[in-house]
Amino acid sequence: MSLATVWFVFIGLMLTGYAILDGFDLGVGALHLFVARNDRERTQVLNSIGPVWDGNEVWLIASGGALFAAFPHAYATVFSGFYLAMVMLLGALIVRATSIEFRGKETARIWRAGWDLGFALGSIAAVLLFGIALGNVLRGIPIDPDGGYRGGLVGLLNPFAISIGVLALGLALLQGSAWLVLKTEGPVQDRARWTGGFALFLILAAWIAASGLGWSDARRVFDNFGSLLAWAAPVLTAAVMVLMVMAWRARQDGRSFLFSSLAVLGMAATAGLALYPNLVPAVDVSRSVTIDNAHSSDTALTLLLMVGLIGMPIVIGYTAFIYWKFKGKVRLDEAGY
Amino acid sequence: MDVVQLDRLQFALTISFHFVFPAVTIGLAMLIAIVETLRWWTKRDIYDRLSVFITKLFAVTFVIGVVSGIVMEFQFGTNWSRFSGFVGDIFGVPLAAEGISAFFLESAFVGIVLFGRNRVGSTLRWIAGLLVFGGTTLSAFWILVANSWMQTPAGFKIVTDSSGAQKAQMTDFFQAMFNPSTLPRFFHTVTACYVVGAFFLMGVCAWYVLRGRGSDVTSFALRLSVAIAFLGAGGMFATGDLQTREVQANQPLKFAAMEGVCQTANGVPLDLIAIPPSQNCSTGTGLGISIPYGLSAMSDLNPNGQIKGLDQQPDQSLWPPVAETFMSFHLMVGLGAMMMLLMLVGVFFWWRHALEKHRWWLWLAVIAIPAPIIATEFGWMTAEVGRQPWIVQGLMMVSAGTSPSVSATDVTISLIGIVLLYALLFFLWIYGLTREIRRGPELAPGEHALAPPVAVGPHEGGVTPATGKAGR
Numbered sequence: 001m002s003l004a005t006v007w008f009v010f011i012g013l014m015l016t017g018y019a020i021l022d023g024f025d026l027g028v029g030a031l032h033l034f035v036a037r038n039d040r041e042r043t044q045v046l047n048s049i050g051p052v053w054d055g056n057e058v059w060l061i062a063s064g065g066a067l068f069a070a071f072p073h074a075y076a077t078v079f080s081g082f083y084l085a086m087v088m089l090l091g092a093l094i095v096r097a098t099s100i101e102f103r104g105k106e107t108a109r110i111w112r113a114g115w116d117l118g119f120a121l122g123s124i125a126a127v128l129l130f131g132i133a134l135g136n137v138l139r140g141i142p143i144d145p146d147g148g149y150r151g152g153l154v155g156l157l158n159p160f161a162i163s164i165g166v167l168a169l170g171l172a173l174l175q176g177s178a179w180l181v182l183k184t185e186g187p188v189q190d191r192a193r194w195t196g197g198f199a200l201f202l203i204l205a206a207w208i209a210a211s212g213l214g215w216s217d218a219r220r221v222f223d224n225f226g227s228l229l230a231w232a233a234p235v236l237t238a239a240v241m242v243l244m245v246m247a248w249r250a251r252q253d254g255r256s257f258l259f260s261s262l263a264v265l266g267m268a269a270t271a272g273l274a275l276y277p278n279l280v281p282a283v284d285v286s287r288s289v290t291i292d293n294a295h296s297s298d299t300a301l302t303l304l305l306m307v308g309l310i311g312m313p314i315v316i317g318y319t320a321f322i323y324w325k326f327k328g329k330v331r332l333d334e335a336g337y
Numbered sequence: 338m339d340v341v342q343l344d345r346l347q348f349a350l351t352i353s354f355h356f357v358f359p360a361v362t363i364g365l366a367m368l369i370a371i372v373e374t375l376r377w378w379t380k381r382d383i384y385d386r387l388s389v390f391i392t393k394l395f396a397v398t399f400v401i402g403v404v405s406g407i408v409m410e411f412q413f414g415t416n417w418s419r420f421s422g423f424v425g426d427i428f429g430v431p432l433a434a435e436g437i438s439a440f441f442l443e444s445a446f447v448g449i450v451l452f453g454r455n456r457v458g459s460t461l462r463w464i465a466g467l468l469v470f471g472g473t474t475l476s477a478f479w480i481l482v483a484n485s486w487m488q489t490p491a492g493f494k495i496v497t498d499s500s501g502a503q504k505a506q507m508t509d510f511f512q513a514m515f516n517p518s519t520l521p522r523f524f525h526t527v528t529a530c531y532v533v534g535a536f537f538l539m540g541v542c543a544w545y546v547l548r549g550r551g552s553d554v555t556s557f558a559l560r561l562s563v564a565i566a567f568l569g570a571g572g573m574f575a576t577g578d579l580q581t582r583e584v585q586a587n588q589p590l591k592f593a594a595m596e597g598v599c600q601t602a603n604g605v606p607l608d609l610i611a612i613p614p615s616q617n618c619s620t621g622t623g624l625g626i627s628i629p630y631g632l633s634a635m636s637d638l639n640p641n642g643q644i645k646g647l648d649q650q651p652d653q654s655l656w657p658p659v660a661e662t663f664m665s666f667h668l669m670v671g672l673g674a675m676m677m678l679l680m681l682v683g684v685f686f687w688w689r690h691a692l693e694k695h696r697w698w699l700w701l702a703v704i705a706i707p708a709p710i711i712a713t714e715f716g717w718m719t720a721e722v723g724r725q726p727w728i729v730q731g732l733m734m735v736s737a738g739t740s741p742s743v744s745a746t747d748v749t750i751s752l753i754g755i756v757l758l759y760a761l762l763f764f765l766w767i768y769g770l771t772r773e774i775r776r777g778p779e780l781a782p783g784e785h786a787l788a789p790p791v792a793v794g795p796h797e798g799g800v801t802p803a804t805g806k807a808g809r
Contacts, residue, residue, distance in 0.1 A: 050448075050452055051448035051449070051451070051452040051453070052448060054400075054403060054444045054447065054448070055441065055444040055445045055448060057403070057407070057444070058436065058440045058441050058444045058445075060407075061406070061407060061410050061436050061440055062433065062436030062437055062440060062441065063436075064410050064411055064414075064436075065410065065429065065432040065433035065434075065435065065436040065437075066429075066433045066436070066437075068413065068414065068421060068425055068428070068429040068432055068433070069425065069426075069428075069429025069430050069432060069433040070429065070433075071425075072421050072422050072424075072425020072426065072429060072504075073422050073425075075413075075414045075421055075425065075429075076414050076418035076419070076421040076422045076425075076740070077418065078414070079411055079413075079414025079415045079418070079421075080414060080415055080416070080418035080740035080741075080742050080743050081742055083415055083740070083742070083743045083747050083751070084747060084750065084751070086411060086414075086415050087415070087750075087751040087754060087755075090407060090408050090411060091754060091758060093404065093407055094404040094405075094407070094408075094758060094762070095758075097400060097403065097404045098400065098401075098404060098761075098762065098765060101396075101397075101400040101769075102765055102769065105768075105769065105772060144741075144742065146741045146742075147418075147422075147500065147741070148418075148740065148741045148742025148743075149742055150742050293498075293499050293500070296425060296426040296429065296506075297426050297506045297507055299506075299507045299508070299510065300426045300427070300429070300430055300506075300507050303430055303507075303510055304429075304430060304433055304434075307430075307433065307434050307437055307438070308433075308437060311434075311437035311438055311441075312437065315437065315441040315442075315445075318441075318442075318445055318446075319441070319445055322445050322446075322448055322449065325449065325453065325456060325457060326448070326452070326456065
């Protein structure tokens with residue numbers, strides 16, 4: 001395996017880490033208005049992600065930095081090509097973050113209602129945009145000779161990409177529900193059990209839709225699935241989903257969160273397999289941004305690998321430590337929003 | 338405006354806005370680290386209350402810094418895709434290292450600093466404070482590595498990639514990371530951030546004294562911040578001198594524009610206040626106060642030493658905007674001098690045991706809260722405007738770095754969105770700070786402030802001023 005391929009896998013794993021971790025707090029945001037009906041419940045929901053959401057978001061920033069460093073052309077092509085979508089994504093992330101932080105600062109109803117709405121809509125929009133962007137990358141985009149993509153916002157809204165957006169939303173809702181069941185009690189927990197079930201159906205529907213639409217509209221997605229080995233990823237994902245359903249029904253809350261996270265990992269691995277060896281496949285294959293034509297020099301990649309191999313275990317270590325420190329159900333009597 | 342101008346405007350706007358927040362958080366994180374160390378060491382309640390108070394100011398600022406920072410991380414790709422392709426091999430490494438070594442650290446442990454007062458022990462809380470401080474300063478280092486490489490590129494070669502585009506490729510990691518301007522700029526910028534934090538706390542404490550709300554906490558915090566602000570203001574001149582010499586050596590045109598030197602000459606005076614030269618140098622600096630032979634004496638340590646002017650580069654299209662560079666540099670230095678003066682007086686009053694007695698000085702300390710922030714912004718303008726028309730000095734023009742697929746309409750839309758959103762963020766920041774400042778630090782048991790803290794009703798899950806259990 002070449003150094004660049006190692007980086008393809010490494011960035012894939014970092015983005016998966018982001019999808020798992022920010023996935024649950026984005027999901028919590030998307031569920032917020034529904035699972036928490038009064039002010040006390042909403043504070044409870046916010047406090048469940050309070051100490052960790054910011055750290056979760058760093059996975060995105062670090063992945064962006066790593067993509068810039070390891071595959072500058074992929075970073076440049078996607079971010080400039082999806083310009084307005086990216087700006088909207090950044091706007092959504094800003095709105096939801098400020099909503100989390102400023103909601104608790106006043107007690108006026110309109111103040112809190114406004115931030116509640118911002119938190120929910122910002123989270124939903126962010127997840128959908130991530131999914132739609134990924135869907136378009138998987139499908140392949142028309143890249144101009146100068147390396148730019150000029151499809152605009154409308155070009156991104158094709159059925160396949162939207163189905164991936166819905167799939168992403170389903171996964172975030174599942175992650176968020178599993179997290180809330182783990183961290184809360186009472187009515188919020190009860191509603192989160194319900195939303196988790198709903199999310200499972202949504203995922204199933206979106207998965208079937210994406211497969212069908214992929215076959216008709218994004219055939220390149222199946223290119224790598226000629227080999228039997230590649231099928232391991234979707235098959236294992238399906239198996240994890242079955243285990244997830246069983247754990248959810250048995251109210252094994254810890255396992256549910258684990259299986260939900262593994263399902264995200266499985267979906268990400270499937271997407272990664274469908275993409276390989278491209279980073280941004282083009283409609284005209286000769287213009288595709290691939291691992292081979294986009295990677296940085298071996299000097300830079302080696303350095304980065306050292307930074308990553310030393311840094312990431314430490315990061316994972318103290319992140320786990322902090323989750324452990326804040327383990328257990330949310331208590332409203334302590335520091336919080 | 339064409340798309341290059343719009344891209345530049347958007348970048349200038351987002352970076353100037355963003356930089357306010359890291360500057361304040363880096364400064365406050367340093368203060369938190371000091372106070373936490375005192376708290377951990379002495380176990381005294383006063384340090385606990387002060388640490389919690391600074392943490393609240395930190396928290397409000399931190400969140401705005403985080404969200405405006407995400408925009409920065411992605412803007413290289415969205416608006417400057419050709420620049421990203423050109424520098425990725427070198428520029429990406431510090432950016433990725435910043436994410437992995439610094440952002441994770443500060444964001445993870447900020448959770449403990451802000452939420453962990455009742456969850457973790459005294460020692461872990463102290464360590465978390467130190468790690469947040471370390472993380473913020475480390476992130477400043479990495480981003481300055483990246484920016485310094487744009488000013489004084491080193492340790493690279495230019496290669497042509499498969500698509501025919503040129504790009505810089507790293508040949509020597511240490512030369513690229515520790516390029517000629519990295520360390521002087523890191524020292525100068527980080528010292529500036531510490532000064533920003535110290536002036537911030539100093540002004541807030543002065544306000545409490547003026548409003549009759551002084552307490553043991555504010556009294557200690559005032560002295561701590563005066564000490565740091567004084568040392569820091571001195572440090573600014575030392576590191577500034579270092580950096581200016583570096584600029585003179587490595588970016589001589591920027592230096593000539595900063596000092597307003599049109600013609601190469603001997604015995605050049607130092608302009609203190611003056612009308613800047615015109616862009617083509619048809620008129621030089623005028624109508625001002627200057628020290629004869631000053632610039633030669635300072636830069637060359639010889640009153641008759643030669644200073645190279647803008648005329649060293651006959652092609653005027655390669656000159657930076659002269660007036661903007663000159664003015665931002667002089668405004669920065671002028672503000673710095675005024676801050677130094679304020680701190681000299683402050684230290685004198687402190688020595689005479691009269692720090693809290695001179696109301697005019699306290700008022701000046703309040704007014705001076707934004708002074709170092711503004712000076713820092715002028716400093717960055719000097720650095721970045723002085724680099725024009727290059728995006729990477731000598732290697733790539735700004736106009737060659739934009740994204741080909743992003744139109745002027747696209748950038749206009751994003752610019753409008755960003756202006757609106759950032760206006761909201763700025764309002765929220767001021768609101769959040771005002772709210773925490775009006776509440777103030779907790780008082781010692783049995784102590785009464787003259788004016789009661791403004792109680793914003795503790796609601797379900799809200800915050801309770803009496804116990805200081807406010808989150809971010």
